[in-house]
Amino acid sequence: MAAEVDASQRLIAARVDLDKATRTTRLAAINAGDALRRRARRRRRRMIVATVVTAMVVLALLILVVLLPLRVSAEQEVAQRNDDVLNAASAAVTSMLTADPKQAERYADSVISVSVGEQRERVSGTRRELIDEISRQDAASTGVVLSAGLLTDPSDAADATADVLLVAEATNPAIIGGDPARRRMPIVLTMRLVDQVWKVAKARLG
Numbered sequence: 001m002a003a004e005v006d007a008s009q010r011l012i013a014a015r016v017d018l019d020k021a022t023r024t025t026r027l028a029a030i031n032a033g034d035a036l037r038r039r040a041r042r043r044r045r046r047m048i049v050a051t052v053v054t055a056m057v058v059l060a061l062l063i064l065v066v067l068l069p070l071r072v073s074a075e076q077e078v079a080q081r082n083d084d085v086l087n088a089a090s091a092a093v094t095s096m097l098t099a100d101p102k103q104a105e106r107y108a109d110s111v112i113s114v115s116v117g118e119q120r121e122r123v124s125g126t127r128r129e130l131i132d133e134i135s136r137q138d139a140a141s142t143g144v145v146l147s148a149g150l151l152t153d154p155s156d157a158a159d160a161t162a163d164v165l166l167v168a169e170a171t172n173p174a175i176i177g178g179d180p181a182r183r184r185m186p187i188v189l190t191m192r193l194v195d196q197v198w199k200v201a202k203a204r205l206g
Contacts, residue, residue: 077156081154081156082150084198085191086149088191089164089166089200091114092114092115092189092200093143093145093168093189094143095107095110096111096175096203097142097168097170097172097176098142098143099134099137099140099175101135101136104131104135105131107130107131108123108127108130108131111130112124114200115199115200116192116194116199116201117192118202119200119201120199134175137172141170141171141172141175143169143170144170146167146168146184147166147167148165150165151165151188154191154193157193158193159193160192161190161191161192162190162198163188163190164189164190165186166186166188167187168184169183170185171183173185176203187203187205187206188203188205188206189203190202190203
């Protein structure tokens with residue numbers, strides 16, 4: 001009888017131990033699942049952050065790739081437009097200061113050809129007098145532009161204007177109203193774009 005009681009108690013104790021072990025195992029599994037879920041959430045958050053950052057970087061690169069050539073192209077257009085104005089102004093002043101008494105008519109027509117508006121009308125209206133004056137010169141006069149710079153920047157309009165300051169040296173400054181005793185003189189031109197060609201709209205000594 002004592003042996004049966006003993007066996008019964010051992011069985012009960014074994015069942016209690018089994019229940020404890022089962023609960024412990026279940027708790028461990030639950031805790032492990034929670035930890036896995038937390039780890040998974042952290043991974044998802046990191047992946048989302050990494051995806052957003054990557055997308056932002058890609059977008060920034062795309063914007064750079066698209067806008068940089070446009071900016072460079074715009075800067076090149078501005079630089080080319082400025083060069084065109086300065087080159088046209090320098091060529092016009094050189095034409096005004098270079099006159100051969102044997103080719104007075106060619107000189108007058110050359111000055112008219114680089115002029116526009118009131119400047120052209122004024123020179124055209126005094127063409128005969130200008131030819132006579134050049135014809136009376138003792139020798140050919142020459143001139144050279146030493147420097148040129150923009151006072152106002154030209155726009156991209158079809159009839160844009162720009163003011164240019166030039167320093168020129170001439171053998172006969174009086175040909176454009178300068179002081180015969182001073183060969184070097186500042187000249188201010190207002191250039192105007194006409195049919196994609198820059199011409200002199202106004203001219204005065206600086």
